[in-house]
Amino acid sequence: MALTNTTRSYGAVERSFHWLMAVMILAAVPLGLIANRLPHDTPEALARKVEVFSLHKTLGVAIFGMALLRVLWVLVQPRPAPLHPERRIETALAGAVHGLLYLSLLGVPLAGWVEHAASDGFAPILWPLGQSLPLVPKSAAVAEVAGALHVAFGWSMILAMGLHVAGALKHQLADRDETLARMAWGRAAGPGRAARSAGPALAALALYAAAAGGALALMPASRPETATALAPVASDWVVEEGLLGFTVRQMGSEVGGSFPDWTAAIRFDETPVEGRHGEVTVTIAADSLTLGAVTEQARSAEFLDVAAHPRAIFQAEILPADQGYIARGTLDLRGVEVPVTLPFRLEIEGDLARMEGSTTLDRRDFGIGKSHVDEAAVGFGVRVDVALTARRGG
Structure with missing residues (x-):
């Protein structure tokens, strides 16, 4: 079993990254959604909420580390060529979805990590290396911005995952080709002539930038809407x-x-x-x-x-x-x-x-x-x- 990729197949390393990260994401996303909705009105409920958030954050840090390794691996490996290079629009869309996934696998956990590092005390990451990040101050404003980006990028990742799964099902059920078999078992298939284009990557960056802009534009004020600043007072x-x-x-x-x-x-x-x-x-x-x-x-x-x-x-x-x-x-x-x-x-x-x-x-x-x-x-x-x-x- 080959460890590295060819222009016709995925190696064992790439496939291991793919399936391990899929399992981790399918665990981390529900944990985050559940943790946000858990009540905190009793000590028991608060402790349960903290535990679920801690698991979510710990998985997020692991996903970030795994994503860095995967991106580095992708940069030095050949990419298997599309099975249907003549379908240019479909190929470009697939490339954009992959680009959005790679960005999300880095951006989502990193934004969450920055939010955690800028905050104090709540739901620690379950590891012995500390809870802070270099260059990230303890700041409510930084935490608020990072939290908004974490949520926006998270939904963009969910969208990209949905499109990725839909594409895989289309190849398996409608086209009946070897796309899924290449990633599942390392089967060699395709013409073996890979063509690279910057278009899909630029499209993924544009979608990510739109998600970031939307998150910052919709970010709520840090104080309740009814709050008013105190007026100056006379003082010696x-x-x-x-x-x-x-x-x-x-x-x-x-x-x-x-x-x-x-x-x-x-x-x-x-x-x-x-x-x-x-x-x-x-x-x-x-x-x-x-x-x-x-x-x-x-x-x-x-x-x-x-x-x-x-x-x-x-x-x-x-x-x-x-x-x-x-x-x-x-x-x-x-x-x-x-x-x-x-x-x-x-x-x-x-x-x-x-x-x-x-x-x-x-x-x-x-x-x-x-x-x-x-x-x-x-x-x-x-x-x-x-x-x-x-x-x-x-």
Whole structure:
């Protein structure tokens, strides 16, 4: 049994690639579709969803590696000539479908891998080599774009697979030729004179570009359509830049999120008056929350319920502490007020102040994720990190 191709037959290596990848794709595609539709309203359901997504992602990485090897093999091997070279339109269409399949076998898992690498924590790939990718930052925007491309390219792959199978059946049942036998058993057939053309490859690239453009055009906004940005507030110290982030453990992994839209009304004096340095009111647009692959879940009624409670407010006095300062007050989140103390460090140089602080909240105090009582599934503690630069004179 020959390992390599000829112009009349497929070798054992090429046929092994073909059938092994077919089995893997037929497993990975349903797993992805099922995982997207699985509920996550209970800890058991969430764990099941994570397991199915992990299997889907792991198969996707394996398919990507296999596709790279197959493309390299195809580049150095002769291609068996079409059995009916006189049917030019049919031959060109077959070439375009093959080109779309090759692009999909690389693009679909790569886009999914980039989405995973740009997100935090949800449904790990089941391998020991890490979950990140070089040059891919942790970014909700990158994850959203990659996710949209993954879905669009996935449907283009399903279309190409359907056309490929239909073509094989047509050759087997209507033409009754040796097309399927060449790939199934390595049977030699055909004229043995292969002609190459750039047309089918260009057609496949055009279809892929159309899928990418459609995915980006139809990509939903990262915030709900009803969300509105917070208006600026009057403040003695005006925040020029800042970060309001948080970290929670999910299924044993840390997941990092943030609230990009928030304002701070700050009154602060270096010299305390009656033991107080001032006060602060932070208003947070809860519907601006991002949390990687589980952003929509975190915004849902089970967790932050941003539709009913689009704003969170932290009001506190600024007090001296042994090492720095503390902001002591209440956090109104999800309609529940809870006392909160935020220790922070502060450096002031002239009219410019830099602040960093961190505290840990218990999500159960706010009624967040009531049904998720297993801390191994969704952690109870949520670490909140704040950093900002503000200028005096607002």
